[in-house]
Amino acid sequence: MGGSAFCGQSKQIDVEARLNRAIGGCMSHASEPDGEFIPGELTFRQLTHFIAAAEEGTISGAARRLRFSPSAISASITELERALGTELCIRRRAQGVTLTSTGRLVLVRAKRLVDDVAELNFAVRGNGNDLVGPLIVGCFVTLSPSLLPRLLEEFQDRHPRVTLDFVVGAQDELQEALENGTIDVALMYDMGDTDRLDSFPLYEARGYALFGAHHPLAQADSVTLEELADVPLVLFDQTPSTRYAMTMFEARGLTPNIRHRTHAFELTRSIVARSDTAYAVLVQRPENKTSYEGLPIVEKDIVPPPPPVSVVFAWCKDVELSPRAKALAELVREQFPRPAR
Numbered sequence: 001m002g003g004s005a006f007c008g009q010s011k012q013i014d015v016e017a018r019l020n021r022a023i024g025g026c027m028s029h030a031s032e033p034d035g036e037f038i039p040g041e042l043t044f045r046q047l048t049h050f051i052a053a054a055e056e057g058t059i060s061g062a063a064r065r066l067r068f069s070p071s072a073i074s075a076s077i078t079e080l081e082r083a084l085g086t087e088l089c090i091r092r093r094a095q096g097v098t099l100t101s102t103g104r105l106v107l108v109r110a111k112r113l114v115d116d117v118a119e120l121n122f123a124v125r126g127n128g129n130d131l132v133g134p135l136i137v138g139c140f141v142t143l144s145p146s147l148l149p150r151l152l153e154e155f156q157d158r159h160p161r162v163t164l165d166f167v168v169g170a171q172d173e174l175q176e177a178l179e180n181g182t183i184d185v186a187l188m189y190d191m192g193d194t195d196r197l198d199s200f201p202l203y204e205a206r207g208y209a210l211f212g213a214h215h216p217l218a219q220a221d222s223v224t225l226e227e228l229a230d231v232p233l234v235l236f237d238q239t240p241s242t243r244y245a246m247t248m249f250e251a252r253g254l255t256p257n258i259r260h261r262t263h264a265f266e267l268t269r270s271i272v273a274r275s276d277t278a279y280a281v282l283v284q285r286p287e288n289k290t291s292y293e294g295l296p297i298v299e300k301d302i303v304p305p306p307p308p309v310s311v312v313f314a315w316c317k318d319v320e321l322s323p324r325a326k327a328l329a330e331l332v333r334e335q336f337p338r339p340a341r
Helices: 002-024 044-056 059-066 070-084 101-125 144-158 171-180 241-250 265-274 323-335
Strands: 089-092 096-099 133-140 162-169 185-190 197-205 208-212 232-236 257-262 279-282 297-301 309-316
Touching: 044 059, 044 070, 044 089, 044 096, 044 101, 059 070, 059 096, 070 089, 096 101, 133 144, 133 171, 133 323, 144 162, 144 185, 144 323, 162 171, 162 323, 171 185, 171 309, 185 197, 185 323, 197 323, 208 265, 232 241, 232 265, 241 279, 257 265, 265 279, 265 297, 309 323
Parallel strands: 133 162, 133 185, 232 257, 232 279
Antiparallel strands: 089 096, 185 309, 197 309, 208 279, 208 297
């Protein structure tokens, strides 16, 4: 077993070296000094076609995405495999494209190389602080109304030549988008459930109870989880909000009485606003204290206070932030300065 692992590691190092040599300038058909490997010509077209096929999962999907013929995509991948002297993927008509272990290694390096070339192009087009190029920021759905508008406005004022766009989604969707490169950075909650992201905190928030104006507990100064456990709960069922709320009750040996589940923050608030029996546990506190229908809603602190959760600016550990992403991070730090200790 040890010998097998060693051979696999040795092969990976060999392919890594070949990729480095090809990227570093061995783009011709000249043979290596030891005669062991004769690389073909490695091109960015091959890399982009390989990346598209790997991400789409099929040759036809890559062809549609890049507007090339499937035969051209397939030929590019074959040329890349010949250039590197190894098989990168298994191509089956009915099952699509499956990367080999070497293919997964090359995919990471190929993405980085293509991104570096794009950054070089943006750097040439820009001038000093005059940043140019795309930037996509993800944001957790309930945070987006309070965080994104100001951030978009101020960033575009500073860097008008950056094409800033955004994606709104749930926590797991944002994590996946960061890891596969669909978005560059994200504004999300830190739930401590991934070691693949880097982040810095913006602020902390705590869970609270939400009631309609006529709910008996709406008149209390604060509420306990024991008081809430038997009351009908309208659960905002969106990762990580669900886990946060349920963990609060579990920590005190309680099980909430879930009456409704909803994936929409404002729908949760609207249902509670019309009820004199139900409540919700939320974290985000909008400035507007009425529902979409204009009905009053009341926020009450929970005692003892539940654990805080941090809102963070996050990015993938394996990715170096672009100058545009670094500029956005700088702006976020200005908008949410950390208190002096």
